[in-house]
Amino acid sequence: AQKVTQAQTEISVVEKEDVTLDCVYETRDTTYYLFWYKQPPSGELVFLIRRNSFDEQNEISGRYSWNFQKSTSSFNFTITASQVVDSAVYFCARPLRGTASKLTFGTGTRLQVTL
Amino acid sequence: EAGVTQFPSHSVIEKGQTVTLRCDPISGHDNLYWYRRVMGKEIKFLLHFVKESKQDESGMPNNRFLAERTGGTYSTLKVQPAELEDSGVYFCASSPGAAYNEQFFGPGTRLTVL
Numbered sequence: 001a002q003k004v005t006q007a008q009t010e011i012s013v014v015e016k017e018d019v020t021l022d023c024v025y026e027t028r029d030t031t032y033y034l035f036w037y038k039q040p041p042s043g044e045l046v047f048l049i050r051r052n053s054f055d056e057q058n059e060i061s062g063r064y065s066w067n068f069q070k071s072t073s074s075f076n077f078t079i080t081a082s083q084v085v086d087s088a089v090y091f092c093a094r095p096l097r098g099t100a101s102k103l104t105f106g107t108g109t110r111l112q113v114t115l
Numbered sequence: 116e117a118g119v120t121q122f123p124s125h126s127v128i129e130k131g132q133t134v135t136l137r138c139d140p141i142s143g144h145d146n147l148y149w150y151r152r153v154m155g156k157e158i159k160f161l162l163h164f165v166k167e168s169k170q171d172e173s174g175m176p177n178n179r180f181l182a183e184r185t186g187g188t189y190s191t192l193k194v195q196p197a198e199l200e201d202s203g204v205y206f207c208a209s210s211p212g213a214a215y216n217e218q219f220f221g222p223g224t225r226l227t228v229l
Contacts (some may be wrong), residue, residue: 004157037220044118045158045206045220091158099148101210102171103218105158 001028004096006090006106011115013082021077021109023092029053031078031095034075035103038068039089049077049091117141119221121207127227134196136224140209146170147190148210148218149182153203163203164190169205176201197228 005024013019036048058068063080093105120139149161162172166187184190208218
C-alpha cells in the first residue's frame with residue numbers, strides 16, 4: 001500500500017515560533033496529488049492545500065508554506081510565527097494509487113501552541 | 116453556504132445494538148465519501164457514492180456495515196450489530212467532482228460501542 005507517514009505525533013511550541021510538520025509519502029506513480037488538512041478542536045477536517053506532483057514550486061499562503069521535494073518524497077508544512085489558533089491536528093493525505101479520490105491519510109501531528 | 120453536517124455528533128451504544136449515522140453533504144455535491152478513524156490509527160476510506168450509486172465500497176470492513184444514499188442527497192451508514200472494534204470517529208465528506216478535488220469534511224460522529 002502507498003503509505004503516508006507523519007513521524008511527529010505531537011509538537012509543542014510557544015507562540016511566535018516557527019514550526020515544521022513533516023510528511024513523507026510512498027509512491028510508484030509519476031502523477032499524483034498531495035493534500036494537507038487541519039482538524040481543529042471542533043472536529044471537522046479543513047482543507048489547506050492540494051499539490052500536483054508536476055508542480056514542484058513551494059507554496060506560501062500567509063503564515064503557511066509548503067515544501068514539496070520529490071527527490072525525498074516529502075511534502076512538509078511550515079507555520080511561521082505560530083499562533084494559539086493554529087493548535088490542531090494536521091493530516092497529510094494522498095489518493096490511493098489508481099484512484100482519484102480515495103484518500104489515504106497519515107496518522108496526523110497534533111500541534112499545541114502555547115502563550 | 117452550509118457545510119457537510121453529520122448526525123449525531125456522539126453515539127454510545129451497547130455491543131449488539133444497531134446504530135445509524137447520517138450525513139448531509141453540501142448541496143449540489145454529487146460525490147459523498149465515508150471515512151473512519153479508529154482510536155490512534157489513521158483515517159481510513161470506507162466508501163464513495165456518486166449521486167445514489169456506490170462507486171467504491173472497498174473500504175467497508177464487513178457486511179455489518181450498510182451505506183445508502185437516498186435520491187443522491189443525504190447518506191446513512193448503519194452498523195448492525197455493532198461490535199467493540201467499531202468504535203471510532205466516522206467522517207463524511209463531499210466534493211463537487213471526483214478527480215483529485217478537495218473533499219469537504221463534516222465534523223464526524225464519535226461512536227462508542229460498550
